Amino acid sequence: MADPEVKIFDYEKVVIGEELGSYEYTLTQQMMDDFRASVEDPDAPFPTLGVKHDATAFAMVYDDPIGTVNAGNEVEFFNPPIVGKKIIVKGRISDKYLRRDKPYIVLEATAVDEDGRMLEKLSTYQLKKPDELGKKWHPEQQ
Amino acid sequence: MVSATEIKPGQEIPSVTKSITTDSILRFESCGILDRENIHNNPEMAAKRLGTTYTIASGRMSITFAAESMRKFFGPEVFNHTGTVNLKFLRPVKAGDTITVTGVVSGTEAVDGGTRVSVDLFCDNQDGNRTAVGIGTAVIS
Numbered sequence: 001m002a003d004p005e006v007k008i009f010d011y012e013k014v015v016i017g018e019e020l021g022s023y024e025y026t027l028t029q030q031m032m033d034d035f036r037a038s039v040e041d042p043d044a045p046f047p048t049l050g051v052k053h054d055a056t057a058f059a060m061v062y063d064d065p066i067g068t069v070n071a072g073n074e075v076e077f078f079n080p081p082i083v084g085k086k087i088i089v090k091g092r093i094s095d096k097y098l099r100r101d102k103p104y105i106v107l108e109a110t111a112v113d114e115d116g117r118m119l120e121k122l123s124t125y126q127l128k129k130p131d132e133l134g135k136k137w138h139p140e141q142q
Numbered sequence: 143m144v145s146a147t148e149i150k151p152g153q154e155i156p157s158v159t160k161s162i163t164t165d166s167i168l169r170f171e172s173c174g175i176l177d178r179e180n181i182h183n184n185p186e187m188a189a190k191r192l193g194t195t196y197t198i199a200s201g202r203m204s205i206t207f208a209a210e211s212m213r214k215f216f217g218p219e220v221f222n223h224t225g226t227v228n229l230k231f232l233r234p235v236k237a238g239d240t241i242t243v244t245g246v247v248s249g250t251e252a253v254d255g256g257t258r259v260s261v262d263l264f265c266d267n268q269d270g271n272r273t274a275v276g277i278g279t280a281v282i283s
Contacts, residue, residue: 034172043213052202072231077225
């Protein structure tokens with residue numbers, strides 16, 4: 001059953017600057033190990049990238065039945081997270097625009113740990129019409 | 143760790159090459175705190191939403207590969223605290239692909255606390271097709 005707190009996403013109703021709220025979780029050794037194994041880098045310091053802070057904040061507020069494709073990411077690194085520490089994330093929708101008649105939103109999330117250390121700031125450019133990219137990638141299948 | 147005086151425009155940063163597998167895509171997705179299906183871990187959803195016959199790797203995997211390349215150049219004590227990566231995704235990355243990240247220093251500028259070095263970043267697959275392009279930066283004190 002759908003979470004009653006989660007709203008159906010409607011691009012037309014999105015307001016630039018809309019807050020997505022905050023959430024927290026504890027970084028586990030398992031998360032760190034899985035992340036490092038997945039990217040074949042035993043020293044990869046930011047498993048937070050695998051948590052997808054901004055997209056997670058969005059998914060906690062919205063159900064998007066159309067789906068999305070990630071068109072780009074911007075990330076700033078401040079301090080690597082520490083296993084066992086609580087991470088607090090705040091998200092928002094920082095922009096919304098049409099490019100070549102395709103709808104985009106920009107999600108943004110900042111993460112600090114329980115000691116107040118700034119960890120990471122992440123932005124994602126989401127194309128809210130994923131079938132358009134499918135047509136571009138595989139025109140023969142349309 | 144490199145110093146500002148050693149860095150010149152046109153200088154190449156260490157490249158990294160990664161093999162993308164179904165397991166690596168799924169394992170990356172398993173790092174999330176929500177248990178949800180998406181175009182990265184559910185082939186039916188990828189088919190429905192993208193029209194593809196395969197799932198695609200998260201763009202954040204390419205961000206991580208580019209960050210590794212930058213970290214190897216600047217050193218973790220610099221890049222992990224001042225680094226940025228900005229990528230635009232151009233083509234899908236899927237299981238069976240091999241992605242190579244390369245980068246070239248594009249410029250330097252004086253900023254508070256040191257010198258910001260900019261690097262043009264490129265991700266290419268095994269066929270020589272560009273999958274992502276962008277810019278990374280770090281500040282050397």
